[in-house]
Amino acid sequence: MASINALINDGVDGTADSGTQLQFVISGNWLAGDSWSIIISDTSGSVTVGMGTIFKQVPASAITLANRVYFVAGSFLFFSAIGDPTAWDPQDVGSGFIQITSRSASTENLVGLASYQGRLAVFSPRTTQIWTTDADPTKFALNQVLDNIGSLAAEAIKSYGDMDVFFGSNTGVRSLRVRDSSLNAFVSDIGSPVDQLIQASIAQANASGNMICGIVEPTANRYWLFVQDTIYVLSYFPASKVAAWSTYKPTVQVGANQVPFVPVKFCVSNLQVWVRAVDGSVYLYGGLNGTTFDNCTTRIETPWLDVKKPGTFKASSGVDMSVIGKWLMSATMDYLSNGAPRYVPLISATKPTFARERIPFSERGTHIKFQLLNAENRPATFSMLMWHYKEENEK
Numbered sequence: 001m002a003s004i005n006a007l008i009n010d011g012v013d014g015t016a017d018s019g020t021q022l023q024f025v026i027s028g029n030w031l032a033g034d035s036w037s038i039i040i041s042d043t044s045g046s047v048t049v050g051m052g053t054i055f056k057q058v059p060a061s062a063i064t065l066a067n068r069v070y071f072v073a074g075s076f077l078f079f080s081a082i083g084d085p086t087a088w089d090p091q092d093v094g095s096g097f098i099q100i101t102s103r104s105a106s107t108e109n110l111v112g113l114a115s116y117q118g119r120l121a122v123f124s125p126r127t128t129q130i131w132t133t134d135a136d137p138t139k140f141a142l143n144q145v146l147d148n149i150g151s152l153a154a155e156a157i158k159s160y161g162d163m164d165v166f167f168g169s170n171t172g173v174r175s176l177r178v179r180d181s182s183l184n185a186f187v188s189d190i191g192s193p194v195d196q197l198i199q200a201s202i203a204q205a206n207a208s209g210n211m212i213c214g215i216v217e218p219t220a221n222r223y224w225l226f227v228q229d230t231i232y233v234l235s236y237f238p239a240s241k242v243a244a245w246s247t248y249k250p251t252v253q254v255g256a257n258q259v260p261f262v263p264v265k266f267c268v269s270n271l272q273v274w275v276r277a278v279d280g281s282v283y284l285y286g287g288l289n290g291t292t293f294d295n296c297t298t299r300i301e302t303p304w305l306d307v308k309k310p311g312t313f314k315a316s317s318g319v320d321m322s323v324i325g326k327w328l329m330s331a332t333m334d335y336l337s338n339g340a341p342r343y344v345p346l347i348s349a350t351k352p353t354f355a356r357e358r359i360p361f362s363e364r365g366t367h368i369k370f371q372l373l374n375a376e377n378r379p380a381t382f383s384m385l386m387w388h389y390k391e392e393n394e395k
Contacts, residue, residue, distance in 0.1 A: 039090070048089040053097060054078055061112035061154035065120060066133060068094065072110035075099055077122060082135055096137040102127050102145070112154035114165045116176055119143065121165055123151040128176070149174060152202065155213035155265065156225055166190070166223045166234070168212055172198045173225060173234070193303065194232055194245045201228040210278075215266035217273055217285075224273075226250065226263045250275070252283055253294040300372040300382060304335060313366055313392040318358035319346065320388070325380025326350045328373045333365030343371060358388060 026036055037051035057078065062071035069085040071078050081087035082094035089095065100122055101107050108124035115121070120131045128151075130144040149169060151157050156168030165176040173191025191198060205212055205228045214225040223234040233246040251258040262278040273285040286292060307314075316333065328348045334341040346359050353359060368387060374380045 046090040048091060052089040053095070054088045060110060061157070063113045063115065065115050066118075066135075068133070070113055070120065072100075072113060072122065074109055075101070075107035077110065077113075077131075079133075079137070094135055094137065098140065100124070100129065102147070111151050112157040112167075114157050114159045114167070114176075115162065116159065116165050117162055121157075121176060123154075123157055123167065125150045125152055125170070146176075152206070153212035155211065158214050158216050158223060160216055160221075160223060160236075166214070166216075166225075168198070168202070168214065168225050168227070170199070170202060171195065173223075173232070190234065190236065190243065191245075194247075197230075197247075198225075198227055198232060201230065204228050210262065211264040213263055213266055215268065215273055218268055218271045219290075224266065226266075229260070229262075231263075251294070258294065295377050298374045298380065300370075302370045302385075304367040304369050305387075306367050309391070310366055313364060314368070314389040315392055316361050316363045316365075316368065317388045317390070318360050318362075319370075320353045320358050320386040321349060321382070322352040322354065322384040323349055323380070323382050324351070325374060325378065326376050327380065327382060328375075329359070330371045331361055331363070331368060333363040333368050335365055335367040341369060354386075364392070 022040075024038060035051040035055060037055075038049045040047045040049070054073075057071075057073040057076075059071035059073050059078075062069060064070075064085075067083050069080040076097050076099050078088065078097045080095050081092035084092065087095055099107065100110055102124070108127060110122060110124050112123045113120060114123070116130060120133055122129045122131060126148060128146040128149055129142060130146075132141045132143055134140060149171075151167040151169050153168055157165065158167070159165050160175070163177070167174055167176075172189075172195030175190045189195075202212065204210075210228060212225070212227050214223065216223050217233075220235075223236070225232045225234075229249065231248040231250055233248060235242055235244045235246065237243075249258075249260060250263055251260050253259075261275075261281060261283070263275045264278050265276040267274050267276075272290055275283045275285065277283065314333075316331075319329070319331065321327070321329070326348055327350075329346045330343040331346060332341040332343045344361065344363065346361055349359065368389075370385060372382060372385075374382075
């Protein structure tokens with residue numbers, strides 16, 4: 001056990017800028033992991049010497065917000081001094097820490113942080129809290145607690161502008177949104193189309209210890225989430241009423257082969273996405289020029305569509321679509337197929353069909369589903385699909 005002795009020497013008359021001096025002698029037997037700290041307090045405040053507030057803390061996630069650095073470790077939220085990311089101790093103005101508890105006053109290990117409408121969203125596996133911060137730590141305020149929803153991975157929590165936060169949870173992909181003029185957040189099920197796929201992948205990733213990570217790609221403003229062996233990409237454009245998911249396999253082209261890799265970290269630099277793989281390799285999405293991509297097949301699949309009349313039979317007569325490049329389309333109205341519908345191949349299109357004869361498709365049913373495939377080695381665009389039908393008898 002180490003001991004500390006303090007020797008107090010009075011200041012010497014005539015010596016400039018010298019008052020009471022304290023000399024500390026630390027002696028004894030030191031063990032691995034031992035540390036020391038001295039807190040000196042007077043009426044003007046305290047000064048910590050030696051082991052400080054964040055000594056031995058292992059951050060799970062860190063962000064910058066309002067001229068401060070914040071990080072979470074265990075059940076604590078730590079924040080630096082204003083304008084100084086190296087200052088975390090009592091003498092550093094504006095620094096401090098808060099122990100985050102749930103509504104039931106129990107503590108949870110915190111997972112990650114995000115900026116949400118100028119406030120701070122703090123995530124644990126089962127709870128999300130919204131905090132208002134201030135230059136004065138005594139004025140921090142807990143605004144809202146969202147129970148039974150949180151995140152399992154810090155790298156899956158990404159701010160989408162200042163009005164939304166996308167995050168991966170054990171139930172799938174969720175988002176924080178503004179409910180009304182009060183600016184209170186609520187949890188949206190933006191990931192419902194792919195939740196069943198993601199839930200199974202998250203369970204496998206947790207069992208195998210694989211990383212879950214995400215990013216908002218800056219040029220197209222799409223949220224990416226890597227889970228297990230797939231990148232799930234959200235195309236979310238509310239003004240155009242677009243909310244669609246795509247899946248990609250993380251691979252790199254080596255010669256004539258596609259070689260898979262496992263991402264553990266995404267980051268953005270100069271408007272491009274960089275990826276660090278589990279083996280330490282680093283990849284740049286789009287290459288150095290941002291426009292170099294490998295050859296891959298694009299497949300589009302719609303959910304079952306009922307045009308808001310699920311109990312009405314429809315007699316299909318054809319399809320029109322707006323495309324660039326060669327697209328092979330098939331369709332089915334075999335709704336009661338137990339997951340394996342019978343698709344009917346349709347004529348392929350290389351340009352919009354609206355000014356020409358529609359693509360014929362004669363089937364009858366209550367729901368319809370489409371698949372489109374592009375396998376050309378050049379850019380292709382799919383913009384619109386229009387289904388022509390007549391309503392028949394209702395059930």
